[in-house]
Amino acid sequence: MPFPVFHQAILIGKHQAVGVGRTLAEIGAWLAENGVEVSVERQTAHHCDLPGYADLSLDEVGARAANGGWVAVVVGGDGTMLGAARQLAPFGVPLMGINSGRLGFITDIAESEWHQALGAMLAGHFEREHRAVLAGEVLRDGQRIYDGIAINDVVVNRSGSTGLVELRVDVDGRFMYVQRADGLIVATPTGSTAYAMSAGGPILHPSLPGVVLVPIAAHTLSNRPIVLPEQVHIDIEIVSQKDVGVNFDMQHFADLLGGDRISLRTAPHRAVFLHPPGWSYFATLRKKLHWHEILGVEV
Known part of the structure; x- marks a missing residue:
C-alpha cells in the first residue's frame, strides 16, 4: 500500500564510496515493494549498478515535482547532501x-x-526543517561574470598568493569596513558549523534568520565575526590586486580581479531537510562536536 505522504522517490548517492551502491539497491527495492515509484539520479545511475529504475537529472525531478509527493533519499556525507539540496531547493523537494x-x-x-527511519518518515512521521540558501553573483565592470548558490557558505580568499587580501564590505548599500585578512566567510546557520566554526565563528541555530561574516586570520584582532539579519544585501569588493577567488559551498569557484564585486543575498527559496522523529539539533551537536554530557542526565 503506498505511503500517504510520498509516492515518488529519487535516489542519490556518493557513488565513489564503498558500499553505497549496495545500500541504494536495498533502499530502492524496499521502496518499490512498499508502493513508491523509484528513480535514480543520473550520475548515480551511471556509476552504480541499479537496473530497473528510470534515471533522471535533478532538473527533471524538479520539473515533475510541482504537484508534490516527491522526496530525495541521499546516501553519502554532507557534501553529497549539500550538492543535491542546491539543485532541489528551488523546487521545494525535501531531502x-x-x-x-x-x-x-x-x-x-x-x-x-x-x-526503521525511512519506514516512519515515509509514513509522515518526521521533523521538517527549512534552511536558508545564499544566492550570489560576481560583477566585473557592472557585468555579471559568475553566479552561484550556497547552503553552507560563500568564501572569498587568496588563491595562490602570499600576503593579506583587502576586501571592502557594504551592507544594504552602507559601508561597513575594509577587511584585511586571509579571506572572509559569509555563512548561513547551516554553514556556521562548517568552515566558519573552524575560523572562530559562532554556531547559529538553523532556525535563526541570520547570516554570519567571519574573517579568516584577520590582520586586526578587533575584526570579529558579526551576525547580520537574514534579509540584507551584502557587497564585497576586491580592493587588493592579489590573486583572489570566491567559492560557493567549496564547490564552484571563480577567480577575481581588483575592483570585482560579489553581491550576496538570501535566496527566496529554502532547502527542505527531513529528520527522523525525535530528532534534536542539540543531540547532533553533542555527538558531532564531542560535547561532554553531565553524568546522570538523560538525553
Missing part, C-alpha cells in the same frame, strides 16, 4: 540524508538504521 560519511551534520540517519 532525507543517510550518512555513509564522517561528520554528518545534515545526513543524520545512520546507514545501519535506514530501514
Whole structure:
C-alpha cells in the first residue's frame, strides 16, 4: 500500500564510496515493494549498478515535482547532501540524508538504521526543517561574470598568493569596513558549523534568520565575526590586486580581479531537510562536536 505522504522517490548517492551502491539497491527495492515509484539520479545511475529504475537529472525531478509527493533519499556525507539540496531547493523537494560519511551534520540517519527511519518518515512521521540558501553573483565592470548558490557558505580568499587580501564590505548599500585578512566567510546557520566554526565563528541555530561574516586570520584582532539579519544585501569588493577567488559551498569557484564585486543575498527559496522523529539539533551537536554530557542526565 503506498505511503500517504510520498509516492515518488529519487535516489542519490556518493557513488565513489564503498558500499553505497549496495545500500541504494536495498533502499530502492524496499521502496518499490512498499508502493513508491523509484528513480535514480543520473550520475548515480551511471556509476552504480541499479537496473530497473528510470534515471533522471535533478532538473527533471524538479520539473515533475510541482504537484508534490516527491522526496530525495541521499546516501553519502554532507557534501553529497549539500550538492543535491542546491539543485532541489528551488523546487521545494525535501531531502532525507543517510550518512555513509564522517561528520554528518545534515545526513543524520545512520546507514545501519535506514530501514526503521525511512519506514516512519515515509509514513509522515518526521521533523521538517527549512534552511536558508545564499544566492550570489560576481560583477566585473557592472557585468555579471559568475553566479552561484550556497547552503553552507560563500568564501572569498587568496588563491595562490602570499600576503593579506583587502576586501571592502557594504551592507544594504552602507559601508561597513575594509577587511584585511586571509579571506572572509559569509555563512548561513547551516554553514556556521562548517568552515566558519573552524575560523572562530559562532554556531547559529538553523532556525535563526541570520547570516554570519567571519574573517579568516584577520590582520586586526578587533575584526570579529558579526551576525547580520537574514534579509540584507551584502557587497564585497576586491580592493587588493592579489590573486583572489570566491567559492560557493567549496564547490564552484571563480577567480577575481581588483575592483570585482560579489553581491550576496538570501535566496527566496529554502532547502527542505527531513529528520527522523525525535530528532534534536542539540543531540547532533553533542555527538558531532564531542560535547561532554553531565553524568546522570538523560538525553
